Amino acid sequence: MQFSLPSLDIDAAFVLTVLDNQGKSHYLHNNSACGTWVGLKPDGSMVIGAAYDGCYVREKDGAYVMTITLEEVLNGEVQHHRKDLKCPILPAMDSPSPDVCAAIKREDRLSCANPRVAKDLCEGLGCCFSPRDSAMPCYYGNKLTAQCTADNHVLVAIYKDMTTPSLILDSVNLLTVNPASCPELSVSNNNAFIVFRFPLSCGSSFQMDGDKMVYENRFEATKDVVTWQGTSITRDSTMRLTIRCGYARSGIVPLQVEVFTLPPPLPVSTYGPLLLEMRIARDQQYASYFSEGDYPVVKLLREPVYLEVRILQRTDASLVLILHECWATSSEATQQPQWPILVNRCPFTGDNYLTQLIPAGAASLNVPFPSHYQRFSINTFTFVDERSQLSLGGLVYFHCSASVCVPSTSESCRTNCARRKKRVAEMWVVEEHMENIVTSDGPVDFIAEQDEQTRTMKGDLGACSSPLLDWARGVAAAGGVLAVILVVMALWNCHRNQNPKMYTVKA
Incomplete structure (x- = not known):
């Protein structure tokens, strides 16, 4: 593993240290016993290297980690910097994806197990299965497959496209085993794969690591060098590969397989927080969204609200966003009163206006990862008092509990709502154990149509207030002709009081 440190200021004084497995700090310098070295490049930058089995490298979360600290003194001020250097361990036993297996031509396949092997056992060996x-x-499908068997054998299969450009398979050699002294060494190959099988007793380097016995073997692909009139060229890649097999001292069951390549590849996937966002679109095309300054969004009763939940800062196209439950509340908190919108991924059937699920791909063709989005629309409503049946007024907030699904042979990540049974509102409960809950950026203010007409008059009558008007507004919430007449009378009375000179009384 290697770490580069940019050139420091000429006036800066610094101390470079490294932490051991007990967290103790050591001065970092060339030390062959601990597998560390420090050098300088012509541009003044520093290069630090460390062996995987050195004194200051530890294993954590499937990677080898070394922690370096830099204490820099510049203009009398002390600054501390810390860096974790990580190199991943390749998963040599993971079964290939269906696309990888389908890409292996029939004539390029090499058998990974006997023809009567079960699918689970085949995939457990890191191989493809075709019934x-x-x-x-x-048969083999990965660029690299390594097995440390229970009968103390090592099996390594290398694909020609492990490097770019492709390997010349005939040039791949097992450096730690002498074929002349190991008659059990078996090598088979075709146009795409080369497979080595040999016992651990054939020259594998051996070391003790706590309660484990570790056997190490190295592979190398040589380059085909062409020379003409004193000039030499090559068009081949260089490949160096280290395979380590760890066994328990008290038994022969393999503990793990570790594979290292030079240079180490970047990890395909990483763990991290799941960032979600819920937005409200301005229209059913989801062409634009309400911004922070637009909230609360005002909607008439029964008018559709177009909501969207999406994954942020992820570019893995295989991820699928799943909405488990969605509900509405009268406050930002997820407490009562609540009204269910989605239950068990499907629209709540106890509502007389069902929530409409909107496929992201159909609604907008310019979405980069459609599976990262979930969209649905609801008809606006307002919370009412259970006893008086009068509107409670106020704002309405939306919430959803969500997770991310990765499709596999056992999980399609699809939701089928066609055969779901009808469930009443009393049966719906938000599961508190859901870890990822997202809330809309802001609330929605739902008003009746007559309230909208009244709201547009506030520019002229905003300062108007009277007991009659307040009482009339309360009655208007229940609807009806009488309520409309009372509101008109109250507004007229208020307007007349604010402008007394505009009105005269004639006998």
């Missing part, structure tokens, strides 16, 4: 091929149902 349609009775002659060779289990």
